[in-house]
Amino acid sequence: MKAKVDPEPEPKPEPKPSQFPPGPSPTKAFRERMLHSLPSYSGPYPVGFMEIELPVREPRAFSHIKRNDEYALKLDTVLFSVFYPCDGDEKPSGRKKRGGGGDSVSRVPWLPRPRGRTAKGYAKFFSVPHLPLTAYFALTTMFTKIPVYRNARLSGRWPTTAEGGSNFAQDGGGAEKDDGNDERDGKPKFPVIMFSHGLGGSRTICSAVCGELASFGFVVVAMEHRDGSGARTYVNKTTHAPDLDSQDLDRTAEQQPKRWRDKAPRRRQRSRKTKPHYMVDYIFPKDNAMDTDPHNDRGVDTELRAAQIEMRLAEIEEAFHALELINAGKGAEVLARNLRKEGNVGSSCNGLIGVDFKNDWTESLYLHRVTMMGHSFGGATTVQALRTERFTWISQGILLDPWAGATPEESPEEEKRIQKPILSVGSEAFMFWKENFDRIEKICREARAAGALCWMTTIRGSTHLSMTDFAVLYPNWMSLLMKTIVNSKRAIYLTVHSALEFLEITLPPQQTRFNEAWADEQLLNRTSSETKVLFDHQPTEKYVAARLKIPNEFALRLRLWCRRSKDPSLPRDPSGKPLRGLLNWGAGEEIWVHLSPDEADVERYMLQNRSVLPVLHRHQRAID
Known part of the structure; x- marks a missing residue:
């Protein structure tokens, strides 16, 4: 008799790069080549960009928290930027350059306008003198531009290979349709991601991640939260906006408008003396300014953070409502109400000039299976959005190095717990913050207990800012001060492609028909039992969550500097640079x-979820 031999485990597919060339990016100016610049995106689509600020449907204040005798959390308008696949246009018609005439490419500054005052806001956030920091921003990134096309046309094509081929219109055609309107005259429809920034952030702080996702076929709405969690932002006011500081938060919603009407003459008199905008800086918790510090004995300021998350959720709802109007063919209403236009603070002189909402954007978005995504405090916002019943249009969440201490505790009510898929991508520096790590794991297990898919991962050698633009703009400072070990661009790439693999599984096939253009890295195609976590770079208690430890750092850096030979095994960016x-x-x-x-x-x-066909096709392609 022959002895029984256990079959060998089937080998997993090898990672394979995308066969689709990167989409074009705007030409960089000379000063950008000399100073710090953001890398071009690696997806097959060029990336368009527009920014919108709209009055909210119900202006209101959140919480009784006040600063300078005014409510600190006021919702007058909502501001967000949209990164989206476009066709690329070096000379778009109808647009002008600030300070000059004629048509030209309108470049988007990375540091939000007004740039000088925004730099001062960052100085206040970091508690340093503003003159040195403003001067340093001016010398490095004051003129850095995001590699996007402002107000470009939404793409009406499918990605094409280097040989010019494209078979996307047929792929997935046999799958059952989600909403009865899978395509718009042969043009692709795009899935949507709502992105929430962390403390000290802005709508452009994670442009590398947002732009990368857009270059692979997603419309990414990057919020700018006005809840006092950003370094500095400006709110444009309308002439008919109510005076939120006159609200009595103890009154009911029905009583509130009457109070505003009673005070209308006084508000009109006051409005003649006030500016048409106001500034919102970072709000430090009273008597507990560093509630984000792992060594803070007083814990998190739960009252402030809970109120901020509630206001953030309201802002996300307002931004989503604007998308609904645009998708329903009512873009003219959004265009008429937009406050980010010439003459208003923080605005480009181009506003939304060149955007054709009616012909390009009508019925162009999938708004029924939206992804919520956030970094740090934005990760805490994402967790609460997944728990909140009214966000029925959100179907999964992606947490980028979340600050889990700011999330409310799990609700005893089953319907208020997470029941949607989650991907958590953390940094190695935050992994060593045990309290935060345990809290994230508890959130993930909350989702698993409800039967939802959940992945919890860590990018080796990364620190908390590795998923933001600071990492790619200041890689040397990140390496020297925070002891970041992984290449900054590679960390962004791993973040984005982990998200793509997660969305390929959790979204229906109609929304992932671009997946042939995605690199097949197999980042999530492993189980936790295969992972061996190492603690070689665990810092001392003093630097937990802030930085890593690099043993024999001087010798390592010297060896790296001396050995600059080209290693063919190193990953490379779209230009071929290792x-x-x-x-x-x-x-x-x-x-x-x-x-x-x-x-x-x-x-x-x-x-x-009827998404097995495209995924199995991808895996079969990898094996072949």
């Missing part, structure tokens, strides 16, 4: 997987 970090790990070693669903659960979920 992405070298202080340490380089091979495929399958760059990400640690702490929690992951069983393969059977993933297959069951894909079958239930």
Whole structure:
């Protein structure tokens, strides 16, 4: 008799790069080449950009918290930027350059306008003198531009290979349609991601991540929260806006408008003396300014943070309502109400000139399976959005190094717990913050208990800012001060492609028909049992969550400086430049997987959501 031999486990597909060339980017000016610049995106689409500020439907204040005898959390308008796939246009018609005439490319500054005053806001946030910081911004990133086309046309084509081929219109055509309107005259419809920034952030602070996702076929709405969590932002007011400081928060919603009407003459008299805008700086918790510090004995200011999250959710709802209007063919209403136009503070002179909402944007978006995504405090916002019943249009969430201490505790009511898929992508520096790590794991297990898919991962060698633009603009400072080990551009790439793999599983096939143009990195195609977490770079208690430890750092840096030979095994950016970090790990070693669903659960979920066909096709292509 022959002895029974256990079959060898089936080898997993090898990672494969995308066969689609990157879309074009705007030409960089000479001063951008000399100073710090943002990298071009690697997806097959060029990226368009527009910024919108709209009065909210119900202006109101949140919480009784006051600063200078005024309510600190006031919702007058909502401001957001939209990163989206476009066709690219170096000479768009109808647009003008600030301070000059004639048509030209309108470049988007990375530092929000007014740039000098925004730099002062960052100085206040970091508690440093503003003159040195403003001067440093002026010398480095004051003139840095985001590699996007302002107000470009929404793309009406499918991605094409280097040979000019494209088969996307047929891929997935046999799948059942989600909403009865899968395409618009053969043009693609695009899935939507709502992005929430962290403390000290803005609508452009994570433009590298947002732009990368847009270049792969997503419309990404990057919020600018006015809840006192950003370094500095400006709110444009309308002439008929109510005086929110006259509100009595103890009154009911029905009583409130009458109070405003009673005070209308006084408000009109006051408005003649006030500016048509106001400034919102970062709000430090009273008597607990550093409530984000892991060594803070007083804990998190739950009253302030809970009120900020509630206001953030209201802002996200307002931005989504604007998308509904645009998608329903009512873009003219958005255009008429937009406050980010010439003459208003923080605005480009181009406003929304050149945007054709009616012909380009009508019925162009999938608004029924939206993804919520956020970094740091934005991750806490994402958790609460997934728990909140009224966000029925959000179907999954992506947490980028979330600050879990700011999230409310799990509700005893089952319907208020997370029941939607989650991907958490953390940094190694935050992984060593045990209280935060345990809180994230508890959130993930909350979702798993409800039967939702959940992944919890860590990017090796990364720190908290590795998922923001600061990492790619100031990589040397990140390496020297925060001891970031991974290449900054590679960290962004791993973040984005982890998200793409997650969305390929959790979104229906109609919304992932661009997946042939995505690189197949197999970042999530592992179980937690295969991960061996190392603690070589765990910092001392003093620097927990802030930085990593690099053993033999001087010798390592010297060896890296001396050995600059081209290593063919190193990953590369779209231009072919190797992405070298202080340490380089091979495929399958760059990400640690702490929690992951069983393969059977993933297959069951894909079958239930009718998204199994595109994913199986991708895996078959990788094996072949």
